[in-house]
Amino acid sequence: MQHDDLAKAWARAISATAYVPLSPAELEALLRELLDLLPKDPETVARRLVEAHVVGPESLRRTIDLLLPVFGPELLANLSSCYAFAMRQDAFDQQEQIKLALLASKRHAERTLKVSEARFREVFTSSALGIAITDFSGICVEANDTLAEIVGHGSLVGRSLFDFFHPADAQHLHLAYRKVREGLVDRFREQRKLIRHDGEPVWVYLAGSLLHDADGVPAHHVTMIEDISELHLLQKNLDHQLLHDLLTGLSNRQRFVTQLEKLHLRGPITLYHLDLDSFAVVNNGLGHDAGDKLLREVARRLNNVVPAGAVLARIGGDEFAIVSPAGNVPEMVALIQEELTEPTFVDGHGIALSASIGVVDRPALGTPIPELLRAANSALREAKARGKRQWALYDAHADALRRDHHSLAAAMPGAVESGELEIAYEPVLNLATRSPLGLHARLRWGTLHHAQTLALAEETGLSLPIGQWLLREACRYAAEHPDAPMLHVTLSALQSRDEDLVGHVKRTLDETGLPPSRLRVALNIGSVVAGDDNVQVLADSGIATGLDGFRGGYDHLELLAELPVRAVLVRAPVPAPDSVLHKAIRDMVTAVHALGAKVVVDDVASAADADWWAAAGADAACLRAV
Amino acid sequence: MTLSWVPEGVDTGLPSAARLYDYLLGGGHNFAADRALAEKFLKAQPNARTIARLNRAFLRRAVLFLIDNGIRQFLDLGSGIPTVGNVHEIAQKADPDARVVYVDFEDVAVAHSRLILEHDDRATIIQEDMTEPEAVLEAARKSGLIDFSQPVGVLTVGVFHFVSPERDPARVIAAYRDAVAPGSYLAFSQFTQDLQPEEMAGIVEVMKKSMNPMYPRTKAEISGLFSGFDIVEPGVVPLPLWRPEGPNDDDPAKAGIFAAVGRKR
Numbered sequence: 001m002q003h004d005d006l007a008k009a010w011a012r013a014i015s016a017t018a019y020v021p022l023s024p025a026e027l028e029a030l031l032r033e034l035l036d037l038l039p040k041d042p043e044t045v046a047r048r049l050v051e052a053h054v055v056g057p058e059s060l061r062r063t064i065d066l067l068l069p070v071f072g073p074e075l076l077a078n079l080s081s082c083y084a085f086a087m088r089q090d091a092f093d094q095q096e097q098i099k100l101a102l103l104a105s106k107r108h109a110e111r112t113l114k115v116s117e118a119r120f121r122e123v124f125t126s127s128a129l130g131i132a133i134t135d136f137s138g139i140c141v142e143a144n145d146t147l148a149e150i151v152g153h154g155s156l157v158g159r160s161l162f163d164f165f166h167p168a169d170a171q172h173l174h175l176a177y178r179k180v181r182e183g184l185v186d187r188f189r190e191q192r193k194l195i196r197h198d199g200e201p202v203w204v205y206l207a208g209s210l211l212h213d214a215d216g217v218p219a220h221h222v223t224m225i226e227d228i229s230e231l232h233l234l235q236k237n238l239d240h241q242l243l244h245d246l247l248t249g250l251s252n253r254q255r256f257v258t259q260l261e262k263l264h265l266r267g268p269i270t271l272y273h274l275d276l277d278s279f280a281v282v283n284n285g286l287g288h289d290a291g292d293k294l295l296r297e298v299a300r301r302l303n304n305v306v307p308a309g310a311v312l313a314r315i316g317g318d319e320f321a322i323v324s325p326a327g328n329v330p331e332m333v334a335l336i337q338e339e340l341t342e343p344t345f346v347d348g349h350g351i352a353l354s355a356s357i358g359v360v361d362r363p364a365l366g367t368p369i370p371e372l373l374r375a376a377n378s379a380l381r382e383a384k385a386r387g388k389r390q391w392a393l394y395d396a397h398a399d400a401l402r403r404d405h406h407s408l409a410a411a412m413p414g415a416v417e418s419g420e421l422e423i424a425y426e427p428v429l430n431l432a433t434r435s436p437l438g439l440h441a442r443l444r445w446g447t448l449h450h451a452q453t454l455a456l457a458e459e460t461g462l463s464l465p466i467g468q469w470l471l472r473e474a475c476r477y478a479a480e481h482p483d484a485p486m487l488h489v490t491l492s493a494l495q496s497r498d499e500d501l502v503g504h505v506k507r508t509l510d511e512t513g514l515p516p517s518r519l520r521v522a523l524n525i526g527s528v529v530a531g532d533d534n535v536q537v538l539a540d541s542g543i544a545t546g547l548d549g550f551r552g553g554y555d556h557l558e559l560l561a562e563l564p565v566r567a568v569l570v571r572a573p574v575p576a577p578d579s580v581l582h583k584a585i586r587d588m589v590t591a592v593h594a595l596g597a598k599v600v601v602d603d604v605a606s607a608a609d610a611d612w613w614a615a616a617g618a619d620a621a622c623l624r625a626v
Numbered sequence: 627m628t629l630s631w632v633p634e635g636v637d638t639g640l641p642s643a644a645r646l647y648d649y650l651l652g653g654g655h656n657f658a659a660d661r662a663l664a665e666k667f668l669k670a671q672p673n674a675r676t677i678a679r680l681n682r683a684f685l686r687r688a689v690l691f692l693i694d695n696g697i698r699q700f701l702d703l704g705s706g707i708p709t710v711g712n713v714h715e716i717a718q719k720a721d722p723d724a725r726v727v728y729v730d731f732e733d734v735a736v737a738h739s740r741l742i743l744e745h746d747d748r749a750t751i752i753q754e755d756m757t758e759p760e761a762v763l764e765a766a767r768k769s770g771l772i773d774f775s776q777p778v779g780v781l782t783v784g785v786f787h788f789v790s791p792e793r794d795p796a797r798v799i800a801a802y803r804d805a806v807a808p809g810s811y812l813a814f815s816q817f818t819q820d821l822q823p824e825e826m827a828g829i830v831e832v833m834k835k836s837m838n839p840m841y842p843r844t845k846a847e848i849s850g851l852f853s854g855f856d857i858v859e860p861g862v863v864p865l866p867l868w869r870p871e872g873p874n875d876d877d878p879a880k881a882g883i884f885a886a887v888g889r890k891r
Contacts, residue, residue, distance in 0.1 A: 016875060018652050019679035021686055021711030024872040053710040055652045056675070094654030098707070101655075101738035108737065 006070065007032035013066050018056030027052075038067075042075060046082035050090050130204075130225035133211060136181065138162035141220060150204065150227045153197040161223060166193035166201060173206070177221060180210050191228070203232035245314040247292055248299035256313035260323045261369050263311065268326035273358040273376035274302075274336070277388040279318035282351060290346045297344045298353065305335045320355075321376070326362045333357055333391045354389035356380060361393060378402065405456075412445075412460050421445050421453070421466065423473055428488055428600065428622050431614040438486030438520065440602075440622045441474035454492050467495035468504060475512040475519065488520045488622075490548045490569065490602075496527035502537045522546035522569050529555055539564040546600065552588040560595035567598040570618070574609045582616070589617040643788060643838035644706035644735050650678035653709045655738065663836060670828025677882040680865040681784040681815055682709075684885045686716050687869055688783065688813035691858075691887060693720045697779040697811055699772045700726045701802075703756040704785030707735045708742040713781065714749035724748065725771040729762050731755045756782070757793040759801030777809040777890075784883065786816040786851075787840045795843075799851045808890050812855055815885040817842040821864060822880060848884055855888030862886040 011027045014020075020027055030052060034045045049059075060083055064076050124131055130147025132140050143156035151164045165173050169192045176188040187209035194202045205226040213219040243255035251259065263269050276298065283291035295318065302320055306312045310324030324332070336355065343350035358380025363372055375394045383392035415421060421443060428438040442450040443457075443466070457463035471489050478487040495501065509516055521538060525547040528535055538545050550556050550568035559565065575581035589599050598619040604610050610621050641663035645656040649664045652675075656664075668674050689700070698721060702713045705728035717724035726749040728739050739751035752765040766772050780802050789795050803812070819826040819842040826842050833840040843851075845862050860867060864878035868885040 016676065016679075019682040019710060021682070021716065053652065056679075057652075091654040097741065098655040098734070098738060100741055101707075101734050103737075104740065105733040105737035109733065 003032060003035045006066075007035055010035070010063065010066055013062040014054050014056070014059050017058040017062055018054055020053050022052065038071060038079065039075060042079040043082040046079055047086045049083060050086040055087060055090070128226075130227070132156065132161050132223045132225070134161050134221045134223060135219075136177075136221065138221075147225055150202060150225060151194060151196050152200075164194045164196070166195050169193055173208075177208055180208055180221065181218060183210075183218075186210075194225070202227055203229045248296055248314050250299050250303075250320075251311060251313035253313065253315040256311060256315055256321055256323070257369055257373070259311040259313075260321075260372065263309075263323050263325070264363075264365070264367075264369065264372070266325075268362045269323055270326050270329060270332070270362065271360040271372055271376045272322040272324075272332070272336075273315075273360075273373075273380045274320040274322070274355040275316075275357075275380055275384065276318040276320075276340075277354045277356055279353075282346075286347060286349060290349070293346045294344060294351060294353070297346070298340065301339045301342075302336065305332070305339050329359055329361050329393070333359070337389060356383040356388065357391035358383055359391060359393050363394075375399065408448075409456050409460050412456055412462055415445060416462060416466060416469075421469075423470060423477070424450075425474075425477070426622050426624070428486070428620055429610070431601075431610060431618055431621050434610075436485050437620050438488050439478070439484060440488040440490070441470060441477075442490075443470060450490075458492065458494065463492040463494045464498060467492040468508075471505065471521075472508050472512065475508050475514045478518060479512045479514040486520055487514070487518055488522065488546075490522040491524060493524040493527050496524040496534060497530070497532050498534075501534045502541060505538065505543060506541060516542045520544050520546060520566065522548040522567075525549045525551075525556060525559070525568075528559055528563070535563045535565060546597075548602075550592075552591070557591060557595065560592065560597050565597050567600050567619070568592055569600050569602045571602045574612045586616050593617070641836050642732060642734070643833070643836065644730070644732060646836075647678055647784065648707055648709045650675050651682060651709055655707050655709065663832070666832045667829060670832050671822070671825040671882060673825075673880045673882065676876065676880070677865070678784075680876060680881055681883055681885075682711055684815055684865050684868055684883075685713065685781070685783045685813075686711055687871065688781070688885070688887055689713055689716045689779070690720060691869060692779040692811050692813065693717060693724065695811065695889075696809075697777055698724050699776065700724070700779040700781060701762075701766055701772060702726060702728045703762070703780065703782045703802075704788070705730050705735070705739065705751070706732075706785070707738045712742070714743070714746060718746075718748065722748075726750075727752060727766050727769050727771050729754055729756050729766075756785070757789055757798050759798055759805070763802070763805045774805060775807055777811070778806045779811045779813065780806060781813045783813060783815045783885075786814060787842055788838050790839070790841055795851060796853070800853065803854045803890055806890060810890045811887060812852065812890070813885075813887045814848070814851070815865065815883050816848065817882055818844060818848070818884045820845050820884070821878075821882055826882070843884075845884060848886060852886065852888040855890055857886050857888045 007028050010031045011024060015024070015027065022030065030048075034048060038045050049055075049063075054063075060080060064080065068076055124142070124144050127144060127146055130144060130150045132143040132147055134140050138160040140156040140159055140161055143161070148154060148156055153159070162170065162174070173190075173192065176190065179185045180188060187207060189205060189207040192204055192206050194204055196202055205228055207224045209222050210218050211220040211222050243252060244250065245252045260269075260271065279291065279294075282294055295314070298320070299312070299314060302312050302322070306322055307324055307327065310322055313321050315321045336357065340353040340355055343352045345351075358376045358378065360372055360376045360379060363375070378399045379392045379394040382395065382398065383390040386392065422445070424442045424444045425439040426442055427436050428440050429435065430437050443453040444450065445453045445456075448456070454463060454466075457466045471491075474487055474489050478484055491501075498504065505519075505521065509519065521543055523535055523545060526549065528547060535545050535547075544566040545564070546567040546569055547556070547559065547565055548569040550570050552570075556568075560568070572585070575585065592599050599617070601613045601618050601621045603624050604613065604621040605624050610623070613621055641657075641659040645660040646664050646667065648654075649656040649661055650667075664674075671677065692700070700713055700717060705713070713728070714724070714726040717726060728743075728749070728751040730736055730739065730751065731753060736751055736753045743749050743751060748771065750769050750771060752762070752769060754762045754765050756762060767774065772778060786795065789798065799812070817826060817829065817840060830840050830842065848862050849857065860869070862884050863886070864881035865883050865885050866874060866876040866881055867878050868887075
């Protein structure tokens, strides 16, 4: 019983001196057992204490303090010496253990090293990269065969890698190595040129880094070199393709623009924009291969006439451009045409070519490049409008007019949308009595009169809806004014051909409530000549029709014979007093009458003109609105 | 440095925290450099031996607590060199079928563990950096000792103070948490500046020059690492207050290290 308490006290005394991986109860049980064993076998007690890890610096002292009164100094001295021996044994065991661990870890490290060394060897020898380990002066300590191949030299060991640097790159590379050496950067990678042993340049990617020795001191450079000559060529090739026309080898549009910009900055220039006349004929007639051959030939010939310092480019299918320092334009144009006129033989066909040429000469210095190109194109169109083999200088004024026209056309859809278009009603007069016969509904848009408005509408594809709008509005107007005279509406060419014209006219009459008898519709005579049967169907529906744009030719007269036409609209200036046309016009009027139609003169400018037409036998006139 | 029994070519000049711990526990698996560091450590924190003992005792209690709660597989992160009262010894004494995967990065600790575990087919050591959970988990799976469909006891005892803020401690813990089944446990202890801030600052200073600088954490920071876990009673507490087995004289205020165990939700 006494030992139980003692064990408990002993456990308390030592538990704070060392970590014993036991629960308090387990420790007490252990110590209880050891207390019984102590008088007989202090050596075992000491060994088991150490085994249980009762090994703190204070463990023994506290044990002795506690046990001394019970077991006496002799036994405890014995225990102490056994304990010391056990501790020593334990320490040896542990040291042996950690020595083995150290050995194992060293062997492991060596094995890893060996493997990594072998791997390094493998990489070094079989790499597609050239690898060199050099000292700081560039002398190769090791270099693989790949590198030797790249520089075309036998073993490089002992030779300076720096000797193979291209002179233009050497200084830069030395600097890059120094930065690596001084630890400013870990590595560098650059595209550089080497000079092979045989003097040929090699394009390479060159990566340099630092190799430390076992003590971590920088000792060598490692340089990896990738031969990218092929890649470089490919790249160059691609760049070339991006900037050149594949067919002719000339600069393409993109490159021309940059070169134009350069020259334009440098001083006065002349810009020529060429378009081959009738090239489509060659392409369609002889095939694209022939066309391609011809284009190559044209490129070659133009090259002959392009002066030094000028740039020639193919900027479109059959379009070429030349920019040169400002020079004599007519001379240059003559040279070009002369060069092109000489027949080219393609597949046995002799082809003489010519070009239309737009020229921008000495444009103002600040003119933006797109504006220059547009101006040249504008001049080219001007030249083409004059026929083949023509050239035109860029004319800012003419260009402005054209641009006004274009901007008007562009504005038309908006104008229709916002109701800017108006209808003017012009009187139709009986020429014999000068009494009103009817009203002619005409378009008006701002200052533009009917014909101009309609022409724009035709260009923008709006003539059909605008014509329909005109018809509907005019019918509504007439229906609202039952006392107003006959309504005359002249249809646009597109409207005259409209398959649904008759249906549309009928619907409009139904909707507006205008009786068919009060409407006269004039169709565009060109559309009728083309074989459209709208005239016949309208007449069948009880709507009187006329033909607009009558000029009295055979085909026009023939229509009158065939179709139930009520009237023709003539638009012609009054001839000069002594002109033979007086009689001719009178004869035409007679012929129309003979075919059963009336003659209505449109756009009569003055009362005097009306008198003349009355004398010529015409039946009615639309007076030009003032 | 010359030690007759140390194999040639092994650098024992750099002290290691694992061997310092061994020395403080009264072990002999250490070198002069480790002991020199330990002396400085003891100067900064005279209670260091006790703290080492208390930490080791917490490990034992925590493992047994986990065993009581049905855990039979353990992942011991940063296990260090095997010293007295290793996890597999404690666990397998309770249940011989318990499996343990130790994780450490240091060559000697790993080699030593291999020697110790040579004849134990239920315990192994993998050499990985515990702050790279993906690599650790991959190797743990490959070991075949841990079935991740069953709860795991993840232990990081007296080691997380070596994880720098740059390693993103929360991410590290979260990665292990996400890899283990619900009902798994995390047993955790590490140095704190909440107890004895001056001594702690001294330790940080001493360890700055070693291979293992230290990053103490506050109670709040430690609690924060248990995101996704329910911290079991008595919470985050100084070592001796965590489920003590009996009365003892250890002063919690001088225990240096907070301990906690959490159960994954």
